[in-house]
Amino acid sequence: MxxxxxxxxxxxAPRRRRRFGLLGILLAAGxxxxxxxxxxxxxxxxxxxxxEHADIIRQQAHKKHVEPAxxxxxxxxxxxxxxxxxxxxxxxxxxxxxxxxxxxxxRSGATSFTTADLATPQVNIAYGTxxxxxxxxxxxxxxxxxxxxxxxxEANVDRWxxxxxAAGEPFTIAAIPFPExxxxxxxxxxxxxxxxxxxxxxxRL
Numbered sequence: 678m679x680x681x682x683x684x685x686x687x688x689x690a691p692r693r694r695r696r697f698g699l700l701g702i703l704l705a706a707g708x709x710x711x712x713x714x715x716x717x718x719x720x721x722x723x724x725x726x727x728x729e730h731a732d733i734i735r736q737q738a739h740k741k742h743v744e745p746a747x748x749x750x751x752x753x754x755x756x757x758x759x760x761x762x763x764x765x766x767x768x769x770x771x772x773x774x775x776x777x778x779x780x781x782x783x784r785s786g787a788t789s790f791t792t793a794d795l796a797t798p799q800v801n802i803a804y805g806t807x808x809x810x811x812x813x814x815x816x817x818x819x820x821x822x823x824x825x826x827x828x829x830x831e832a833n834v835d836r837w838x839x840x841x842x843a844a845g846e847p848f849t850i851a852a853i854p855f856p857e858x859x860x861x862x863x864x865x866x867x868x869x870x871x872x873x874x875x876x877x878x879x880x881r882l
Contacts (some may be wrong), residue, residue, distance in 0.1 A: 697849055728757045730770070730798045731879040735807040738882060743813070747820070747881040748806055750868035751827065754861060760796065770793035771805025782808055821850055824865050829858035 728749060740743040752758060755772040765772050771864040775782075781804050782790035794800040809823060813830070816822035826834040833855070841848040853859040872880055 699704045704747070719827070726756070726875055728872070728879060729758045730802060730874050731876070734798055734880065735882060737802050740808040741806045742874055743806050743809050744869070745882060746869045746872040746876075748802065748809065749863075749872045749876070749880060750865045751805065751809065751824075752802070752866045752870075753868045760801070768792065769801030769805075770798055771801055771803065771808075773804055773808070777808065778804055781811070782810070820866075821862055822848070824862045825858050828855070828861040829855050837839075 708783070731745075731749075734745050734748050734752075737743070738748055755767075756770050758770060760768075760770045762768050762773055767776070768778070773795055775795070778790065778792065778795055781787075785807055795804070807864075809827065811822035812826050813820065816826070822834055822838065825837075832838045837852070837854060839849050841852060846852070850859060851860065852860050
């Protein structure tokens, strides 16, 4: 073998070693990424569709006969599980106004309720779920009307419903006059479907 050929062979060998070394690094990185994917999916899910206090949600859903995914969806639409007070004064995870809470406390027979209690997840979810049940009963189980009233107020929904009936027309989501309330109902319904799909175990009764 000539000196030139031997020189080329010596130069090729390190390149091969570097290539195999790089391939090993890429394979190891790929395996690491595959192992980390479930954790990454979990972290992304927490950011995009968070769920906390699932035990309280299930408890209140069972007690008041409201679907757990619906309760979670209302919390998502109201606060995304961040219980800061709203500019309007609504409190807690389900963003309940103090006046509404007092009305609910009176209806439910609570004797020691204070507005400060709404900051407690157990109390807030209990009252919010009670209100959802009340609205569902008030509107004959019509979820669209109940959610519209949760956001836009019963007086408004009662008026819209009367106007639709007087005109001989069905009342649908598209007929909600308030854009914010219309968007709210759609958001809750979409979130409910997502919670059913992504948290089937955590939100199972």
